[in-house]
Every structure is written in structure tokens, then in C-alpha cells.
Amino acid sequence: MSLPQVGHLDPYFLELMEDIKSLLRYSFQTTNDFTIPVSGTGSAAMEACVCNLIEPGDVFLVGCNGYFGYRLVEMGKRYGAVTQAMVKPWGEVFSYEEVKAAVEKHKPAVLALIHAETSTGACQPFEGIGELCRKHNCLLIADCVTSISGVPLFLDKWGIDAAYAGTQKALSCPPGVAPLSFNKRAMQKLMSRKTAVANWYLDMRMIAAYLTEGGGGARSYHHTAPISMCYALREALEIVREEGLESRWRRHQQVAEGFWKELEAMGLELLVDHKHRLPTLTTIKVPAGVDPKQVTSYILSKYQIEIGNGLGELAGKCFRVGLMGVNARSDIVLTILAALRDALEQQGYQLKPKQKMRAAL
Amino acid sequence: MSLPQVGHLDPYFLELMEDIKSLLRYSFQTTNDFTIPVSGTGSAAMEACVCNLIEPGDVFLVGCNGYFGYRLVEMGKRYGAVTQAMVKPWGEVFSYEEVKAAVEKHKPAVLALIHAETSTGACQPFEGIGELCRKHNCLLIADCVTSISGVPLFLDKWGIDAAYAGTQKALSCPPGVAPLSFNKRAMQKLMSRKTAVANWYLDMRMIAAYLTEGGGGARSYHHTAPISMCYALREALEIVREEGLESRWRRHQQVAEGFWKELEAMGLELLVDHKHRLPTLTTIKVPAGVDPKQVTSYILSKYQIEIGNGLGELAGKCFRVGLMGVNARSDIVLTILAALRDALEQQGYQLKPKQKMRAAL
Known part of the structure; x- marks a missing residue:
């Protein structure tokens, strides 16, 4: 440009x-x-x-x-x-x-x-x-x-x-x-x-x-x-x-699969069935007792990472995480997971002991 | 950007x-x-x-x-x-x-x-x-x-x-x-x-x-x-x-006035009366016998300067020269005048002896 x-x-x-x-x-x-x-x-x-x-x-x-x-x-x-x-x-x-x-x-x-x-x-x-x-x-x-x-x-x-x-x-x-x-x-x-x-x-x-x-x-x-x-x-x-379209599609899918697995291991629920889930955009249900706007603004100000809030009918009910193009990478996934974990814990969300152990790996 | x-x-x-x-x-x-x-x-x-x-x-x-x-x-x-x-x-x-x-x-x-x-x-x-x-x-x-x-x-x-x-x-x-x-x-x-x-x-x-x-x-x-x-x-x-708006307006006007004077000294005619002429965009009538598209493409390829051709009713009848913002400068004017003179001469347009003398200054 x-x-x-x-x-x-x-x-x-x-x-x-x-x-x-x-x-x-x-x-x-x-x-x-x-x-x-x-x-x-x-x-x-x-x-x-x-x-x-x-x-x-x-x-x-x-x-x-x-x-x-x-x-x-x-x-x-x-x-x-x-x-x-x-x-x-x-x-x-x-x-x-x-x-x-x-x-x-x-x-x-x-x-x-x-x-x-x-x-x-x-x-x-x-x-x-x-x-x-x-x-x-x-x-x-x-x-x-x-x-x-x-x-x-x-x-x-x-x-x-x-x-x-x-x-x-x-x-x-x-x-x-x-x-x-x-x-x-x-x-x-x-x-x-x-x-x-x-x-x-x-x-x-x-x-x-x-x-x-x-x-x-x-x-x-x-x-x-x-x-x-x-x-x-x-x-x-x-x-x-x-990169080639097929490699690019595969990369997006692989990275997203890894992200979803870790989110579920943290006890979080995803909105969309696995079969119809977009690798580029993951919607995570907001756990009970968590204020989603506080989570996203905490992550934005502490980590300079923008996570979207729910739009329309899903306002207040979902986080939207994009793993697209240059951001569809496993190092980005690890950073987002760490940031999300931190923000959720700030909100009093408790990881189960097994989840904590996994998170520490 | x-x-x-x-x-x-x-x-x-x-x-x-x-x-x-x-x-x-x-x-x-x-x-x-x-x-x-x-x-x-x-x-x-x-x-x-x-x-x-x-x-x-x-x-x-x-x-x-x-x-x-x-x-x-x-x-x-x-x-x-x-x-x-x-x-x-x-x-x-x-x-x-x-x-x-x-x-x-x-x-x-x-x-x-x-x-x-x-x-x-x-x-x-x-x-x-x-x-x-x-x-x-x-x-x-x-x-x-x-x-x-x-x-x-x-x-x-x-x-x-x-x-x-x-x-x-x-x-x-x-x-x-x-x-x-x-x-x-x-x-x-x-x-x-x-x-x-x-x-x-x-x-x-x-x-x-x-x-x-x-x-x-x-x-x-x-x-x-x-x-x-x-x-x-x-x-x-x-x-x-x-820069300040007033200085900027004055700069555009001064630079355009200098440009217009030189164009007229070259024997070229301007489309718009001086009173209502925009300093940012000067329309020059195409002299008889000159192919305007050849002039503009010659200037573009030789000097990397884009001069506009006439639009609509003025297609084929005018050149449009912008002296706007960063380009409203006297050194730019001198360059454009030289390029235009060259291109017109290529087209067989004859400057009068007095104009030639002035152009050489």
C-alpha cells in the first residue's frame, strides 16, 4: 500500500x-x-x-x-x-x-x-x-x-x-x-x-x-x-x-481443530456442531457468571488481541474468535488460549484440576 | 497506511x-x-x-x-x-x-x-x-x-x-x-x-x-x-x-497563476475565464492539428506524469492538468511545462520565436 x-x-x-x-x-x-x-x-x-x-x-x-x-x-x-x-x-x-x-x-x-x-x-x-x-x-x-x-x-x-x-x-x-x-x-x-x-x-x-x-x-x-x-x-x-488453496484450507482446518480441542479441554462449549463448524471463525458459548464484554476488553487491553462479542441474537451469549489467514497459526492459538484462560479466571471462572494441569503443559 | x-x-x-x-x-x-x-x-x-x-x-x-x-x-x-x-x-x-x-x-x-x-x-x-x-x-x-x-x-x-x-x-x-x-x-x-x-x-x-x-x-x-x-x-x-487553510489556498492560487502565465506565453489558450478558474485543475484547449491522446500518452511514458484528457463534451478538446496538494509547487509546474512543450513539439506544434526564448529561460 x-x-x-x-x-x-x-x-x-x-x-x-x-x-x-x-x-x-x-x-x-x-x-x-x-x-x-x-x-x-x-x-x-x-x-x-x-x-x-x-x-x-x-x-x-x-x-x-x-x-x-x-x-x-x-x-x-x-x-x-x-x-x-x-x-x-x-x-x-x-x-x-x-x-x-x-x-x-x-x-x-x-x-x-x-x-x-x-x-x-x-x-x-x-x-x-x-x-x-x-x-x-x-x-x-x-x-x-x-x-x-x-x-x-x-x-x-x-x-x-x-x-x-x-x-x-x-x-x-x-x-x-x-x-x-x-x-x-x-x-x-x-x-x-x-x-x-x-x-x-x-x-x-x-x-x-x-x-x-x-x-x-x-x-x-x-x-x-x-x-x-x-x-x-x-x-x-x-x-x-x-501457498496454494488446498494447503491453505488444510492449515486453517488443522489449526482450528487444535484450538477447539483445547477449548473443550478447558470446559468451554462451542456453539456450532463440529460437522458444520467454520475453521475461520469459532463461536464459544459464554460460561455462566462471566461478563463477556469484560473478557473481551480485558484481552484487548492486556494482550492487544481483539476477540469479537456476539452479534444480534447471540449478543452476550458468545465470543467470536477469528483464526484467519496469517492468524491461522498454532502459536497464535496458544496465545489466545492463554489470554482467554487469564481473562476467564479474572471473572471467577474455575478450571477443573485436570483442565488446569492440561493448561500448564 | x-x-x-x-x-x-x-x-x-x-x-x-x-x-x-x-x-x-x-x-x-x-x-x-x-x-x-x-x-x-x-x-x-x-x-x-x-x-x-x-x-x-x-x-x-x-x-x-x-x-x-x-x-x-x-x-x-x-x-x-x-x-x-x-x-x-x-x-x-x-x-x-x-x-x-x-x-x-x-x-x-x-x-x-x-x-x-x-x-x-x-x-x-x-x-x-x-x-x-x-x-x-x-x-x-x-x-x-x-x-x-x-x-x-x-x-x-x-x-x-x-x-x-x-x-x-x-x-x-x-x-x-x-x-x-x-x-x-x-x-x-x-x-x-x-x-x-x-x-x-x-x-x-x-x-x-x-x-x-x-x-x-x-x-x-x-x-x-x-x-x-x-x-x-x-x-x-x-x-x-x-500548513493552515489560508496558506494552502494561497499556495494553490500562486502556483496556478504562474502556470497559466507560462501557458499563455506558449501561445496556449485556457478554457475557463480567469475569474472563475480553479487553481487546482487547469483546462488547456488542444491546439489545432494536435492529437491530445498522443500528447498525454507521450508525457505519461516519457515523464511518468499523468495529464488528463477531456471528459464528456470536452473529450478531444482539452487537456486537464491538476496542481493539487503536494503537486501545487513551482518545481512541478516547471517540469510539466517542459514536458508539455516537448510533447507539443513532437506533434508539430510551433512555438513562436519569442515564446521559444521565454521557454529557454
Whole structure:
């Protein structure tokens, strides 16, 4: 990010953009031509999916099993969708049968599922859902904010038509741009819209004209891109490519498994079933008698480590610990465990003798 | 920007945000409480003004004397405004009488004027317009993208109700966040809207809840802010504060005056009348027989200096030279003059003997 600025129509920047697009395709496991960084943070890329792919009156079915599903519903309403929330308790995921029943019932034009629910730590399986959507002529949107490069993710193989992600999670890049990918089905819907995209800044028809038209001078100006953030994203994606996605996924999984084992050994309970647990984001139930905000602020001030508090329905009930990208390492796990143990003991939480012994190892 | 990341709800980041808000107030010359960085580039802050302050059916009057006025009209349409374009040739500005006549005729709910037209280099006077808008119960929006900290700008004194700016112009900060300020009249309209803000990411009611509610933990999460960009903006604004606005405005003016004199001595013609010329952005008419794109790409490849080509109506007719922030210096002017002279001569443009002599000095 410390590199000198160039103009957003400079040939050098356009080359940089091509690098980013190509590296993003790898991280998303897609060949989608329209795979780009949105000039905002993850929520902007989320809104870009909604405002470009939904026309007023479209039925928009959303899997709501955490904070971000409900946000999609809220966005859908603003863009005139007939929204249908498919609801599950926070921390659970939808089975194929549940999704199938809801799609058959509501006949949505667009279905959105949260691949990695940052608020709960649950990982939604996608097997079969892409085909289901094709059969019902429905577009499939996936929220990959906390999954990209940290958890197996296959846009093309799973038949995901549109996906968005965050840079500040497993990609270990500062927030400020956000990955987005539309496949041909999504682009076709976008290009044949009957109504204008209500959102100007996120209008992907105009962005496509900027990003894809001929060479340097011919590209039409839309908005100034965040140059430094694009430098950062290229570097982060390049680091992913160097490590390799499979190694990276394995590293995240191994590190998280070790963390979970130790947490359970400390007598702590995890919110999400092992089968659907995200390695990138672990939700720990707050033990009885413990004030979660005191724990997180103690850890922040004493150890300079930020642990998240519960969001929405889980406010006050969970800690959220991210082990993402550069932080998915066993030395980081040991530090967090020590900090958490210290903070919980400050709150009067008693480790059992056996747990204490283990903790001392 | 190379500082370590912190969370967007970290107390340190909230302090940083308070610094930015206070420094932005100084650069905008306002006491508006709601003075913030938008998490996108200048166009996002522009859209934030439109989508928050316009309700469907509102008459939206826009001064169109360049590219960015027309963009506001386009945005207004998307948010359901009844748009009225007040038109002038590109490079000219509106007189008070012209604005008054248009306001009386169209009775707009919102009037927008481009203080500094980045596409033409014209600087719109605002004297009396704030009062006029108050008299007609109309909100006044000003585009300050290319004026903030480079040209005298007084939000409060001029009665501007909402303003947006860019960071990558006279503030000399990379693009990625964008200044925005709403006064009480604007906030009142926002808070008493009958309809929801159609745009979720730029919904300033939700941003206000995040930015102003109580202390650290009490603030409600909206979206992840671009942390590194906020570091950059604070530093850029701090540099403005150190130099002082008046010195900075004077520096921009003096440097531009010197540039204009030399351009005229070279026999080149400027688009905008001296009286309304922006010191930050100079538009030079392309001399007959010269291919402007060849000139700008020659200068870019030989000197690594980016000179803009004409936008919209001025495409192929003008060069646009920015002397903004760190680049508003006489040594930069000398370099640009030399590069421009070289490039024009390559194109067969002949300096007169007297001009040649001057150029050799």
C-alpha cells in the first residue's frame, strides 16, 4: 500500500486490475470473466449482488441462520424484492431438503445463502443447491466473506451464480475493496434488466464497461478506484496463490481443530456442531457468571488481541474468535488460549484440576 | 497506511474517527457534527448526498456545466427525483440571478451545484445561494471534490447543507474514503424521511448510529470501515491543518497563476475565464492539428506524469492538468511545462520565436 499512486485509467493500473481479476478467479475457483474488486468493503459487495441481480417484484429467498442473512433480507426490501426468509436457529445450517422445500414453495427469482456466517461460525453446505436453482430458473448468491481462501469454496463446481467476499478475513488484506464474481447466468440477468439498477456507485453494467472495454484510453470512466487498496489486494491474493488453496484450507482446518480441542479441554462449549463448524471463525458459548464484554476488553487491553462479542441474537451469549489467514497459526492459538484462560479466571471462572494441569503443559 | 490493522469497533479506531471528523470540519470550514469519511471513493459520497437527501418525487435541481452535474442528474433519477437540469456551456458558471430564476421556476426540494467542476476547471461562486435556498425551503448540496483544501470553501458561511469531496485531489490522500458533511437542516430531512433510504451501504441514518452512539461497545455495527484508508486520511488532514487553510489556498492560487502565465506565453489558450478558474485543475484547449491522446500518452511514458484528457463534451478538446496538494509547487509546474512543450513539439506544434526564448529561460 506504500507504493506510489497511479491514475485509475493508467495502463499500469489496468494491468494490476487484470492480475487481481485472475487471482480472484483462483481464490473463488471460478472461470467467471466478471470477477472484480468492488470499491468498498464487504457490505458494498453484498449490496452489489442484491441491487444488480434483483428487480422490483422479484421473489428473493434468503437463508436466515445468523446476522448476515437478515441483512440480505433488509437490502432486498430496499430494492423492491418480495423477500422470503427461510429461518433456522443461529449456529445451524440448512439441509438440502429444507432448501429444496423452500425453493419449491416460494419459487424465488434469486436465492441467497451464507456460505460462512461470520456471526455464528456455521458453514453452509452447497452440494446440489446449484442444480436445484438451475432447475427452478433461480439465481444463487453466496456470501463468502469469511470463507474465501480459508475454507473449501468452489463457485463453478457448486453452481453459484454470484458471490461476494471480504478481504479482511482469511485473505488477510486490510478492508477497503471486496471481491465479487458474477457468472454468465448472473450477467445475463443483469444485462437484460427491465429497470435501471437503483444504485449508481455499484451499478455493475457501468463497472463492466470500465473494466472490460478495449485498451487503456477506450475504457469509460465510472468512478475512481481505491488504488492503494488494489495494491494490497493483489499482494494478498498472490500470497494465497503461493501457498496454494488446498494447503491453505488444510492449515486453517488443522489449526482450528487444535484450538477447539483445547477449548473443550478447558470446559468451554462451542456453539456450532463440529460437522458444520467454520475453521475461520469459532463461536464459544459464554460460561455462566462471566461478563463477556469484560473478557473481551480485558484481552484487548492486556494482550492487544481483539476477540469479537456476539452479534444480534447471540449478543452476550458468545465470543467470536477469528483464526484467519496469517492468524491461522498454532502459536497464535496458544496465545489466545492463554489470554482467554487469564481473562476467564479474572471473572471467577474455575478450571477443573485436570483442565488446569492440561493448561500448564 | 502501513500501520497495523485494528478492528473497526476498537476504541483506538473510534478515537481515530473522532480525529478525522474534527479535522474534516476544519477543511470544510463547518461545525457540522455529522462530518465523516464515507467508505468509498468520491462518487460514493456524491451518491450518499443524493440517496439520503432525496425522497421519491422530490424536485432536484442541478447545475449542469460539466460532467459531474449530469452525473448528479443521473443519480437523482435512480432515486426517484423529478430532476431539472439547469444548463450552461462546459467551462462556464452560474450567476446568482440564473440560480435564483431557476429556483423560483422549479421550486426544488434540493439544489445541487458543483463548486469545483473537475471536468472543466470552473469554480462556481456560492455567495447568496445558501440564503436563497433557505428562503425557498430547499436544501443545498455542493460538490467539493476538487476544491476541498485547495480553494476557499466555507460550508457554514455559504449556507451549504450537504457537501462531499474527494481525498485524492487537493488533500493528496489516496482514494478509498470520501469526506461528507450534513448540517442540521440536512440531518432533519434525513431523520424525518417518509421512505427508507434505498441504498443500504450509504444509509447515513445507520452510519450515524454507528458513529455517534455512546462509547465503544454501545455503537451499533453497520459495515467494516476501510481502516488503512482512515489512517491515510487522518495524516493528510493533519498536513492541511499544519500548513493552515489560508496558506494552502494561497499556495494553490500562486502556483496556478504562474502556470497559466507560462501557458499563455506558449501561445496556449485556457478554457475557463480567469475569474472563475480553479487553481487546482487547469483546462488547456488542444491546439489545432494536435492529437491530445498522443500528447498525454507521450508525457505519461516519457515523464511518468499523468495529464488528463477531456471528459464528456470536452473529450478531444482539452487537456486537464491538476496542481493539487503536494503537486501545487513551482518545481512541478516547471517540469510539466517542459514536458508539455516537448510533447507539443513532437506533434508539430510551433512555438513562436519569442515564446521559444521565454521557454529557454
